[in-house]
Amino acid sequence: MILIESVFMPEVQPLIDNMLTLETGELVGRIYSRGIIGQNEVTVTSGFIGKVEAAAITQKMIDRFSPGIVVLVSGAGALDTSLKPGDIIAGTEFQEYDLIVPARSNSTRITSVDSSTIEHVQSFFPDAKLGKIVSGDRLVADAKERDRLYKETAALCLDMDSAAVARVCQLNSIPFAVFKVILDMCDEYSERDFSENFKLYATKPAEIIFSILKRHILDVK
Structure with missing residues (x-):
């Protein structure tokens, strides 16, 4: 079983629309769809804003479905100004930028990603960029703050x-x-850019994952 999550439902709609649906339901107020894509059993859900909701929903879905892999697909704002809207980022390291624990700074970094899934994405979408992603409970819409982070x-x-x-x-x-x-550059135009680019690019990560699921078995558990 592969659990695929997103922040907003449109981001995972290509997966829902193209799976052989076995079950739909609701868990802690979030709609999920369970089905088959290729030879993979998948459960797809969405609907969390911020780290608390993301953690709570993920844990509830893990408790309910016992997935072998969890995949998150959604939008982000660029900190590296060489990036542009539509670019795909595969996370290799994760950190909460607003969690300050000086004595344990290294322990807040997470690097235990599923490398085989990343390799599949690279083979299907070689333009994907690998690197660190940071998370926090506030929007950044200021170029100076972006550059500082x-x-x-x-x-x-x-x-x-x-x-x-x-x-x-x-x-x-x-x-x-x-x-x-x-979807945006974490600057003063972020709100406008997000609205415009969401329509253009929001489904892109899910479409890549769908292409992989049709041809490969990702959950080997």
Whole structure:
């Protein structure tokens, strides 16, 4: 079983629309669809804003479905200004940028990603960029703040959920992978850019995952 999550339902709609649906239901107020894509059993859900909701929903889904892999697909804002809207980021390291624990700084970094899933994405989408993703419970829409965070963290992009999902998977000893699409540049135009680019690119990570699931078995558990 592969658990695939997103922040907003449209981000995973291509998976839902193209799976052989076995079951639909609701868990803690979130709709899920369970079905078959290729030779993979998948459960798809969405609906969390911020790290607390991301962690809570992920844990509830793990408890209910016992997935062999968790995959997060959704949007992010760029910290690295060489990126552009539509770029795909495969997370290799995760950290909460607003969690300050000086004596335990290294322990807040999570690097235990599912490398085989990332390799599959690279084979299907070689333009995917690998790197660090940081998460926090506030929106960044200021170029100076963006540049400061990039200097401090060396992360490619920023969101409100990846580090939380990664931490829950780590605590449950479940392989995971995170694929983000850049929707804004974390600057003063972020709100406008997000609205425009969401329509253009929001489904891109799910479409890549769907292409892989049709041809490969990802959950070998």
